Amino acid sequence: MMQRQKRIYLRTLALPVAILLVGLGLSSAHATAATATPAQSITISPTSIDQSVQPGSTNIGSFEIINSGTTNYTFHVYATPYGVTGENYNPDFTKLPGAADITNWFHFSTTSAQVGVHQVVTVNYTIKVPVGTIAKGYYAVAFAQTQPMTDSKTGVVITDRVGEIFYLRVAGNAHQGGKLLTWQVSFLQKPPVTPVVRIEDYGAYNFPSTVTVHIKNLFGRTVYSVNTTKQILPQTIRRIALPWSSSTSIGIFKVSGTAVFLNHTYQLPNKYVLVLSPTVRLLLIGLVVLIVLAIIYRLYRRRRSKAHGKYGARR
Amino acid sequence: MRRFIAFGIVAVGILLTPVIASAATATTTISSQVSSVISLSTSGTVNINVTPAGAGVQTIANDTVTVSTNDTAGYTLQLGETSSGTTLLSGSNTIAASTGTQTTPIVETAGTWGYRVDGIGGFGSGPTSGASNAAISGSIKFAGVAASGSPNTIKTTSTTATNDTLSVWYGVAVDTSQPSGTYTNSVTYTATAN
Numbered sequence: 001m002m003q004r005q006k007r008i009y010l011r012t013l014a015l016p017v018a019i020l021l022v023g024l025g026l027s028s029a030h031a032t033a034a035t036a037t038p039a040q041s042i043t044i045s046p047t048s049i050d051q052s053v054q055p056g057s058t059n060i061g062s063f064e065i066i067n068s069g070t071t072n073y074t075f076h077v078y079a080t081p082y083g084v085t086g087e088n089y090n091p092d093f094t095k096l097p098g099a100a101d102i103t104n105w106f107h108f109s110t111t112s113a114q115v116g117v118h119q120v121v122t123v124n125y126t127i128k129v130p131v132g133t134i135a136k137g138y139y140a141v142a143f144a145q146t147q148p149m150t151d152s153k154t155g156v157v158i159t160d161r162v163g164e165i166f167y168l169r170v171a172g173n174a175h176q177g178g179k180l181l182t183w184q185v186s187f188l189q190k191p192p193v194t195p196v197v198r199i200e201d202y203g204a205y206n207f208p209s210t211v212t213v214h215i216k217n218l219f220g221r222t223v224y225s226v227n228t229t230k231q232i233l234p235q236t237i238r239r240i241a242l243p244w245s246s247s248t249s250i251g252i253f254k255v256s257g258t259a260v261f262l263n264h265t266y267q268l269p270n271k272y273v274l275v276l277s278p279t280v281r282l283l284l285i286g287l288v289v290l291i292v293l294a295i296i297y298r299l300y301r302r303r304r305s306k307a308h309g310k311y312g313a314r315r
Numbered sequence: 316m317r318r319f320i321a322f323g324i325v326a327v328g329i330l331l332t333p334v335i336a337s338a339a340t341a342t343t344t345i346s347s348q349v350s351s352v353i354s355l356s357t358s359g360t361v362n363i364n365v366t367p368a369g370a371g372v373q374t375i376a377n378d379t380v381t382v383s384t385n386d387t388a389g390y391t392l393q394l395g396e397t398s399s400g401t402t403l404l405s406g407s408n409t410i411a412a413s414t415g416t417q418t419t420p421i422v423e424t425a426g427t428w429g430y431r432v433d434g435i436g437g438f439g440s441g442p443t444s445g446a447s448n449a450a451i452s453g454s455i456k457f458a459g460v461a462a463s464g465s466p467n468t469i470k471t472t473s474t475t476a477t478n479d480t481l482s483v484w485y486g487v488a489v490d491t492s493q494p495s496g497t498y499t500n501s502v503t504y505t506a507t508a509n
Contacts, residue, residue: 041356047386047508048351069356088471091391091507094464141507148360148397148501155363156485157501158378159397160355165507228474230388230509242473 040160041069042146048165050208050231055170056131062124063164065144067115074114074147077123079103082139082165087198087239093141102138102168105129127168135172136204137234141165167206167231174204178232178262185255185271190281191247193224193273195255197240201232208232209261213242213268216254223253232261249277353384355392355506363428363487366448371425371490375446375455377482380504382470388509389473394430394483395466397501401459403428403487405496410487412459417467420456425490428500429457432469432483443484451488460502471509 043066053059065075080103083096095101109124125142145161181198195213208229215224224244232238253275257268276284358378365374384390403410413429415421417436423429433441438456446452461467470481487498 039357040359041354041381043352043354045350045352047353047384048388066352066354068354071359089391089509090468091393091505092465093505143505145503155376155403155487155499156361156378157397157499158357158359158361159501159503160357161503161505162353162355163505163507226474228387228389240473 039069039071040073040146040158041067042073042075042144042160042162043068044144044162044164046164048167048231050167050169050206052169052171053127053129055129055133055135055172057129059127059129060124061127062122063142063144065113065115065121065123067117067119070117072114072116074112075121075144076112076147077108077110077142077144079106079108079140079142080163082141084233084236087237089233089236089238100138102140105138106140106142108142127166129168129170133170135170135174137206138168138170139166139206139233140168165231169205176205176207176262177201177203178207178209180259180266181237183259183268183271185273187272188274188276191249191275191277192243192245193247193253193255193275194241194243195257195268195271196242197257197259197268198237199232199240199259199261200237201234204234206231206233207262209238209240209259211240211242211257211259213255213257215244215273216256218252218254247275249275250280251275349385351384351386351508353386353390353506353508354382355504356381357504361485363485364447365487365489367489367491367493368448369490371451371488372448373423373446373451373486373488374448375443375452375484375486377443377445377484380481380483382479382481382506383477384506384508385475386508387474389471390476390506390508391468391472392470392481393466393505394469395461395503395505396463397503398463400500401462403498403500405494405498408494408496408498410489410493410498413457415456415458417458417461417469420458422453422455423451423457423486423488425451425488426493427457428485428487429459430483430485430502431455431457432481435469436467443482455486457484457486460500463503466503466505473509 045064080093081095081101083092083099085092105127107126113121115121141163143161143163146159148157148159178199178201181200184196197211199209208231210229212227214222216222226242230240253273254270255273256270259266357380361376361378363374363376365372382390382392401412410426410428413423413427420437431438433443
């Protein structure tokens with residue numbers, strides 16, 4: 001009897017499941033079609049360079065521009081200053097107060113070139129560091145920027161630019177220094193769980209810092225690990241947030257990690273996090289309200305029955 | 316006989332030992348330097364054609380921006396004007412940029428254009444959908460594209476990304492007082508590693 005019921009149940013389920021699977025298949029095909037190769041695509045490699053240079057020296061190098069789109073285009077090459085604003089390191093490509101403009105140190109082998117579909121163009125550059133340059137860090141970006149397509153000019157015309165950041169440390173009598181300021185993991189969080197490290201550079205040069213964070217569940221299993229290396233610029237504080245984008249809606253987790261910079265490893269101590277999504281919080285509040293109402297109702301009924309009992313006794 | 320066999324085994328062992336030893340200690344280091352890359356892909360042009368009517372109509376269209384990087388620092392994507400102009404321009408006729416900002420966007424009025432990205436700044440979660448010659452929305456808010464020197468950050472990530480997509484919506488609102496013509500403006504997306 002049980003077997004028969006099971007078979008009927010499976011048959012009933014088979015059709016909707018099949019429709020669902022076909023639907024999923026079609027939706028994935030649709031998604032594939034939607035993510036077809038875009039018209040305009042520009043790639044630069046490498047994304048940054050961190051090097052020590054001598055005053056009066058000439059340094060050479062190159063970067064590659066790759067066209068992975070479906071149309072040929074012309075791109076322009078130029079350099080801009082590079083700086084950041086705020087602890088979140090919002091990039092700024094204008095000359096910030098107090099910062100040096102080193103764009104005149106750069107010379108490119110080409111300032112404009114055409115790149116065909118799936119072709120690579122190598123741009124050579126020369127960086128001439130003037131004699132007598134003060135020892136400290138200097139920063140700039142070399143941009144490759146697409147030129148607007150000429151065959152369609154209606155509405156908003158898009159140009160794209162990608163850049164290689166140059167972190168140049170001019171050698172000399174200058175100091176390098178930094179410290180870990182804070183390791184913040186709030187106990188109560190909504191998804192995504194976001195551990196935050198703040199690092200200060202109080203020296204004259206930038207330095208790379210590698211931050212690793214592990215998030216474990218209550219059973220000790222690692223559910224998320226992230227490792228990132230970011231540059232810290234002189235006389236700034238960088239806030240490095242490492243959100244776990246696929247956090248669960250509810251749970252208790254242990255967060256720990258390390259921050260490595262200037263030949264020192266800082267242990268980021270264990271912190272516990274209670275994750276409650278807004279929906280879960282609403283449900284919990286609703287549950288608490290229901291329990292309170294139930295208790296009040298029970299007390300009310302108990303008093304009422306007691307009162308009835310008294311009246312009954314009097315009668 | 317046994318002595319002879321034992322001697323033979325020892326002799327073969329001695330002969331093979333250097334071979335075995337050398338095989339056991341030979342090492343080859345495989346090294347590969349993987350360069351960092353960052354890619355930026357867009358549609359090239361966003362057409363926002365509009366046919367004015369009555370008190371004003373609005374067309375909303377989007378551009379899908381795709382960024383990939385293998386740099387573990389992640390990336391920052393910014394949007395700003397390509398040059399100093401902020402208006403949609405057709406000869407001497409203009410459609411003004413929205414006076415809203417990314418933190419305080421506003422609903423469009425006839426004769427203005429702007430952008431919005433769901434879920435960032437003050438735009439709200441949306442979701443925004445495309446519209447063609449529709450009544451001007453009283454709830455969908457837009458901002459003027461920032462000047463070329465100070466672009467707005469529209470996305471930042473903390474680690475590597477593969478085909479990270481973002482929809483940037485552009486809206487134009489006009490009424491029948493707007494002279495006909497082909498109005499254009501050029502905006503620039505900037506992608507850099509963090």
